[in-house]
Amino acid sequence: MCGIAGGFGRPNAPTVERMLTRLHHRGPDDQGTWASAGIVLGHTRLSIIDLETGHQPIASEDGRVVAVVNGEIYNYRELRARLQAGGHRFCTQSDSEVLVHLYEDRGPAMVEEFDGMFALVLHDRASGRLLLARDPLGIKPLYGGVAGETFYFASEIGALLEATDRVWEFPEGTRLVLEPSAPLDGLKDAPGPDDTYALEPYWQIPEGPPDVSDPRTALEGVRERLRRAVGKRLLADVPVGVFLSGGLDSSLIAAWARRLTSGTLHSFAVGQRGSDDLRYAAQVAAALGTEHHEYTYGAEDLEEALPTVIRHLESYDPALVRSAVPTYFVSRLARRHVKVVLSGEGADELFAGYEYLRRMDRQRLHRELRTVTAALHNTNLQRVDRMSMAHALEARVPFLDLEMIRWAFRLDPSVKLRGAEQVEKWVLRQAAEGLLPPEVVHRGKAKFAHGTGTSGLLRKIARRRVALEDLRQAQRRAERAGSPVSARAPARSREELLYYRIFREHFPQEAVLHTVGRTRSVIPGELGDEREAAQGATA
Missing domain, CATH: 3.60.20.10 (Aminohydrolase, N-terminal nucleophile (Ntn) domain)
Known part of the structure; x- marks a missing residue:
């Protein structure tokens, strides 16, 4: 790297x-x-x-x-x-x-x-x-x-x-x-x-309709491709570790890395003290026998790191910044012990891990998964690259192995969102049976910022530093300029406006704005106060 x-x-x-x-x-x-x-x-x-x-x-x-x-x-x-x-x-x-x-x-x-x-x-x-x-x-x-x-x-x-x-x-x-x-x-x-x-x-995500709907065939294909994907990414002349949030994706990567590694495997987790990620990650580490490392942080740590995170991230997208902060801390922690880590990015996009996807019919879901996978280059992949490389740490992403991508887009959506309850990433959960503790296999999706306790702390920081009236004025300016709030105009929440202000301090050039990717997985209300501000802006 x-x-x-x-x-x-x-x-x-x-x-x-x-x-x-x-x-x-x-x-x-x-x-x-x-x-x-x-x-x-x-x-x-x-x-x-x-x-x-x-x-x-x-x-x-x-x-x-x-x-x-x-x-x-x-x-x-x-x-x-x-x-x-x-x-x-x-x-x-x-x-x-x-x-x-x-x-x-x-x-x-x-x-x-x-x-x-x-x-x-x-x-x-x-x-x-x-x-x-x-x-x-x-x-x-x-x-x-x-x-x-x-x-x-x-x-x-x-x-x-x-x-x-x-x-x-x-x-x-x-x-x-x-x-x-x-x-x-x-x-x-x-x-x-x-x-x-x-x-x-010279390459594009497969466009053909899914042709694999048999659950056993889907499961066997996922297991074998993930084993190979993790195995090839352990290739290095330096120590390799794993990011471990205790969620399904990172835990599954860690389980295969443990099976394919002789000797010590280091795992790394961060979060607010008492957060779900720290608790689940410790459970997985104990079950797998990794040498586990933790770092806990609070609001002061987040606020101090935020300008550095945004400068390295080169984005102000709020969902991206939220998850970039814990990624920055876990990368710093990992670099003290290894030079390479494996990370679980890509699983949510390939196997329907986001909540908003549950509202889609079969055909629309398949198209949406192609769209969000194609958008990874300036969203989650940009986050992982910038935060890891800020600490001279190489991050590898086994789920985005080309064999895995080809196989994932052959799978019918019915093996990704399964049953009346629409269990997300169903085939991955089946692939984790016998490899991970049952509590982790069936743990619901928690975005990195939520599982670490980061999102609530950042929202409080933004509400303290950005007045609601500032947000309303920004929304009115965007409306006069003809910029939809859902596009690049930084006016969806006080949190986003705070990130935008920090971003512009480092990147005042207008052309840079066109490089900013927008996360599609944000659900209504997730950013906090956008509805309240919008009501005030139109009053």
């Missing part, structure tokens, strides 16, 4: 160095740059695989291809063996080196062979081209923007702002080839279908 930055066209090398400084938290173990005519590539490294020789930027045997990558390629050993059999000579044991050799064989199509999470930038010195690509779900971040005659890129918005105020998010599951002589006007914003540069999707 790392941070990447650079420029293509007429890049300014000191600018790229400043960008890398802003990314130091993502890769404190090493830093490198490579420059040639019209190109600068930069990298900050968190050493996970091949601790000694995995320096980046990395080049092919003859130096024709140079690349930087953030992430992990889980099938790199298979790719490496095939490439060596074809005559390629490797200089390191790093997973990153397969990029430059596979590009020599397949060109930009190489990304279709990767099983992993990644954001990569590769320069072909012979043609002068630049290739950018992001993993299918957008687990790893990538942003771009133009300044003068240069296209700049970076892993985080804050770093890219060192070069340009015009920033846009590189889409998930997409690649882009830049020619050295083409104009850059089309890259001032995310390229559209009619622009000179066409973003080329």
Whole structure:
């Protein structure tokens, strides 16, 4: 896991160095740059695989291809063996080196062979081209923007702002080839279908109708794919641990990690003293035999951390901020013991874990699950990436393994929401039988912010710091501007308005607002005082 930055066209090398400084938290173990005519590539490294020789930027045997990558390629050993059999000579044991050799064989199509999470930038010195690509779900971040005659890129918005105020998010599951002589006007914003540069999707969430409705078949498929997904994500030359909230998703990941790990497995939980998450997590840890670590916090801790959390999160979405705060604390705790953790993100989107989904019929539910899964790149995946990397911790998400995603979208909604009571994530609960304590298997869904006791504390902080009249005025301004409260206008609650104000202190540039994702799982009343304020605004 790392941070990447650079420029293509007429890049300014000191600018790229400043960008890398802003990314130091993502890769404190090493830093490198490579420059040639019209190109600068930069990298900050968190050493996970091949601790000694995995320096980046990395080049092919003859130096024709140079690349930087953030992430992990889980099938790199298979790719490496095939490439060596074809005559390629490797200089390191790093997973990153397969990029430059596979590009020599397949060109930009190489990304279709990767099983992993990644954001990569590769320069072909012979043609002068630049290739950018992001993993299918957008687990790893990538942003771009133009300044003068240069296209700049970076892993985080804050770093890219060192070069340009015009920033846009590189889409998930997409690649882009830049020619050295083409104009850059089309890259001032995310390229559209009619622009000179066409973003080329190479992967998408399966669109076909579900064809697996038999509960036993569904269960066996989930179990086997989850076992394999966890197993490949234990690959590392450093200790690996697990986030453990005591909920179904993280507990199931922890159970498989425990089965597949020899030796000590560290688990980590945080929350307000006496919170449900701490209690359930301790129960699961005892049952699995992990070396368990806890951190408890109160309102003062939350308020002190909030500006730092929002600066790293690069979002003000209230549901995201709420869950980002405990993620920030648990990442800080985990980094004292390990460099890699497994996390349960993606299960709610794949297997219908959110309360609002219960109101949907079968076809609408299937479509909605596709929508929320496709939106993970700038919601929950952004949260996990930013909060873990704020502490130089790599987070891996087994539920979002591509095999699991393909299987999940073959499953009929009847095995996800089951029976008259609409039991959420039914097939996952069945997969957890015999692996986890019954109380955990049947524990109802609790969002991370609720289970840790964080949401109530944050709401009280917001009500103390933001007057209700301020919210009403913000809603009136949004109405006059024609911005719906449900879109990007930060006027749904005092809590959201507080987060927005902090966000704008760090990111005053207007273009940054377009990168903010919006969580769809918020139910009416969850944010607290939006109805009261709306009544006052229209009175």
